[in-house]
Amino acid sequence: PDEDSADAEPQLGDEEWTVPVSIGTPPQGFKLDLDTGSSDLWVFSTLLSKEEVNGQSLYDPNKSTTAAKMTGYTWDCHYGDGSFSSGYIYQDTVTIGGVTVAKQPVEVAKTVAPQFTQDTALDGLVGLGFWTINTAEPKKQKTFFENAAPNLEKGLFTADLKHEAPGSYNFGWIDENAHASNITYADVDSSDGYWMWTSPGYAVGDAKGINKTAIRGITDTGTTLLLLPDDVVDTYYGQVDGATWAEEWSGYVFDCNTTVPDFSFAVDNGTAKVTVPGEYLNYAENGDGTCYGGIQSDYGVGFSIFGDIAIKSAFVVFDQQNLKLGWASK
Numbered sequence: 001p002d003e004d005s006a007d008a009e010p011q012l013g014d015e016e017w018t019v020p021v022s023i024g025t026p027p028q029g030f031k032l033d034l035d036t037g038s039s040d041l042w043v044f045s046t047l048l049s050k051e052e053v054n055g056q057s058l059y060d061p062n063k064s065t066t067a068a069k070m071t072g073y074t075w076d077c078h079y080g081d082g083s084f085s086s087g088y089i090y091q092d093t094v095t096i097g098g099v100t101v102a103k104q105p106v107e108v109a110k111t112v113a114p115q116f117t118q119d120t121a122l123d124g125l126v127g128l129g130f131w132t133i134n135t136a137e138p139k140k141q142k143t144f145f146e147n148a149a150p151n152l153e154k155g156l157f158t159a160d161l162k163h164e165a166p167g168s169y170n171f172g173w174i175d176e177n178a179h180a181s182n183i184t185y186a187d188v189d190s191s192d193g194y195w196m197w198t199s200p201g202y203a204v205g206d207a208k209g210i211n212k213t214a215i216r217g218i219t220d221t222g223t224t225l226l227l228l229p230d231d232v233v234d235t236y237y238g239q240v241d242g243a244t245w246a247e248e249w250s251g252y253v254f255d256c257n258t259t260v261p262d263f264s265f266a267v268d269n270g271t272a273k274v275t276v277p278g279e280y281l282n283y284a285e286n287g288d289g290t291c292y293g294g295i296q297s298d299y300g301v302g303f304s305i306f307g308d309i310a311i312k313s314a315f316v317v318f319d320q321q322n323l324k325l326g327w328a329s330k
């Protein structure tokens with residue numbers, strides 16, 4: 001049933017993907033960033049001061065006949081990149097990709113960080129993590145997907161992000177035409193509220209065998225890059241001519257003309273693997289002839305982050321019902 005499908009538009013050079021979301025009656029339309037690394041659904045709103053708005057669409061609960069204020073409730077998000085947002089909460093009808101949830105907690109922004117004000121491509125976020133890291137007070141609220149799942153064929157959603165091209169998220173079903181190889185599943189540890197799993201190893205370039213070293217990390221559509229343990233990062237850049245860690249860029253850079261090798265990470269016992277094309281691993285030009293690598297250190301986070309650069313290299317199944325994460329080539 002392809003009605004449960006949302007087109008994901010790439011924004012800002014594959015820094016984020018937004019999907020069309022309807023909120024309220026009559027429906028108010030927004031472009032929201034589906035984020036598996038957080039669990040709040042929030043939207044720019046008429047409560048914001050004008051200085052914090054820069055063309056984004058504003059949700060106005062007073063114009064929705066189905067909006068109901070959750071009196072006494074607040075929310076307050078702080079993201080891994082230092083951005084933040086906070087405000088009050090209404091329940092209203094939310095539709096994404098043909099899936100409708102009535103009485104979905106909609107967190108209306110009263111304050112947003114400059115990063116969000118400047119990001120004219122999005123009007124808010126849809127957290128697709130686990131409710132345990134939702135920030136609503138006095139009681140945590142369920143995500144859009146957790147509320148929708150009981151009415152879906154399967155308690156899963158899939159992400160099919162593409163390099164510099166529209167991708168798609170599906171809710172409740174797996175599009176067998178969207179992936180080439182078999183889907184290999186890894187166990188998910190949701191105890192931190194994230195889609196946390198462990199890859200058994202990795203390979204650089206066209207190396208046949210894998211370096212058997214466990215890489216424990218989260219699969220986060222809200223993080224752009226692929227953040228990995230220092231020993232893996234050093235091994236990778238050891239095979240990139242002239243790559244060096246640049247203080248001024250706080251990361252590994254190399255000459256923009258450098259050929260950058262692929263990076264593969266294993267799934268399950270290592271039989272299956274996902275290959276990130278070298279092209280994706282030359283992430284951005286610094287403007288001085290050097291380019292910033294798509295693989296960087298996860299130092300300080302406490303675990304790795306399989307961000308968009310990894311996710312757009314595969315067809316990914318987020319199976320909440322069975323606590324599994326599926327990876328397939330496409």
Ligand SMILES: O=C(NNC1=NCCC1)c1ccc(Br)cc1
Pocket residue numbers: 035037038078079080081083125220221222223301305
């Ligand atoms: O915030 C996180 N992901 N989502 C988003 N980032 C920026 C806007 C949305 C995030 C989550 C966990 C870890 Br560890 C690091 C980062």
